Structures are given as C-alpha cells and as structure tokens.
Amino acid sequence: MFRYNVRGENIEVTPAIREYAEKKVGKLERYFTDVPDATAHVNLKVYSEKTAKVEVTIPLPYIVLRAEETSPDLYASIDLVVDKLERQIRKFKTKINRKSREGADIPVPTTEVEEEVNELDVVRTKRLSLKPMDSEEAVLQMNMLGHSFFIFEDSETNGTSIVYRRKDGKYGLIETN
Incomplete structure (x- = not known):
C-alpha cells in the first residue's frame, strides 16, 4: 500500500486536490502483486504563467518510478503524469518478462x-x-x-x-x- 507525501509550491493542497492525486497515483498499485510499503512523493507546483507542474517519485525496491508533466490544468497534469508512469511500469514489466524467459536475474538499484x-x-x-x-x-x-x-x-x-x-x-x- 502506498503512503502519500503530497506537497504544494505556490498552491494550497486542498483535501479535494490531495484526494484526486492519491486516487490517481493509487491506481498504479494494481501493477504490483506484492505492493511494498512505499511512499509516493507528489509535488504540485503552480507558476505565474498559470501552468501547473506535477512531479511524482515512487522509490520501490527494484525500480524508482519518476515522471513529471506540465499543463495549464493541475488535474490534467496529474492525469498525464500517471499515464506516463503506467507506460514506464508496462515497459519495465515487459523487459522483466523477456529477461526471465531468457533466465536472467534483473537487479535494479534504489x-x-x-x-x-x-x-x-x-x-x-x-x-x-x-x-x-x-x-x-x-x-x-x-x-x-x-x-x-x-x-x-x-x-x-x-x-x-x-x-x-x-x-x-x-x-x-x-x-x-
């Protein structure tokens, strides 16, 4: 189960924003059969030119997931960053499956x-x-x-x-x- 560290820069993290971010990032847990106790670090930034940047970092035992996205809408940025993380996980799992068929062990640094x-x-x-x-x-x-x-x-x-x-x-x- 992920724990969440949601921080905001130039924005107050309201309960609605926190809930939306946790709900979206939480969907990534379905890709792991044994979800370790990991902390999902979510940084929300709003700039003067009215753009919102979302950065998510999830250090796991065998991989560090990290992505960032910027768009005019904070909620859209959260959606985009979760999509990017899903692509990373699928790519990594495909690579692991291919390597395991070849009999190789895949150690990944934290x-x-x-x-x-x-x-x-x-x-x-x-x-x-x-x-x-x-x-x-x-x-x-x-x-x-x-x-x-x-x-x-x-x-x-x-x-x-x-x-x-x-x-x-x-x-x-x-x-x-």
Whole structure:
C-alpha cells in the first residue's frame, strides 16, 4: 500500500486536490502483486504563467518510478503524469518478462535522495546503491528516470560503469578500471 507525501509550491493542497492525486497515483498499485510499503512523493507546483507542474517519485525496491508533466490544468497534469508512469511500469514489466524467459536475474538499484545546500553550492546529493546489471538494463533505468546518464555496477566486469545519451541520440558506455 502506498503512503502519500503530497506537497504544494505556490498552491494550497486542498483535501479535494490531495484526494484526486492519491486516487490517481493509487491506481498504479494494481501493477504490483506484492505492493511494498512505499511512499509516493507528489509535488504540485503552480507558476505565474498559470501552468501547473506535477512531479511524482515512487522509490520501490527494484525500480524508482519518476515522471513529471506540465499543463495549464493541475488535474490534467496529474492525469498525464500517471499515464506516463503506467507506460514506464508496462515497459519495465515487459523487459522483466523477456529477461526471465531468457533466465536472467534483473537487479535494479534504489536511490536515496537528500536535498541540502552548503557552501560549495551542491544543492542535491544522491546516494546510490549500485547493484549488478548489464548495460542494456542500465539504459532502460536511465530512460525510465528521464536522465541523460546512469551509473551502475557492470555484472560482467564487477566494475562501476556509466551509460549516457549522446547528442546523436545513441548511447555511450564508460567503463572504469
């Protein structure tokens, strides 16, 4: 069962908004047979140009679901972000099913995020638990998170590696010694 952390920036989170967000994000639970105790972090932002941005992050044991959407309507943004998360889950489950038919185990890292400000202007720190995976799985994780690079432990070399999206749209791999 998901727990919810619904926050608003430049908007008061009314009971109606909270209920709508929890109801929509809660529909994602049906994709998991054993839903762990996870917290769905929902950030609602309203900008001066009258647009609403919704960010949802759900850290699960084997995947971090994250999506964001911006539109003129807050409720539409919530709907769009849930649709995007559903596509991510379906894509991930398809990948798992394909890999399981091939006999491969798919470990996926979890991410802990700490936000802090210090004298070096580091505004965000991420601590990663690197788990072994191949470069194909790392590219999948990178795309699901919407990032341009992803750090992982290479299951073949046991070394730390990085996949990244190149300007030409293809992917690169950096292997460490």
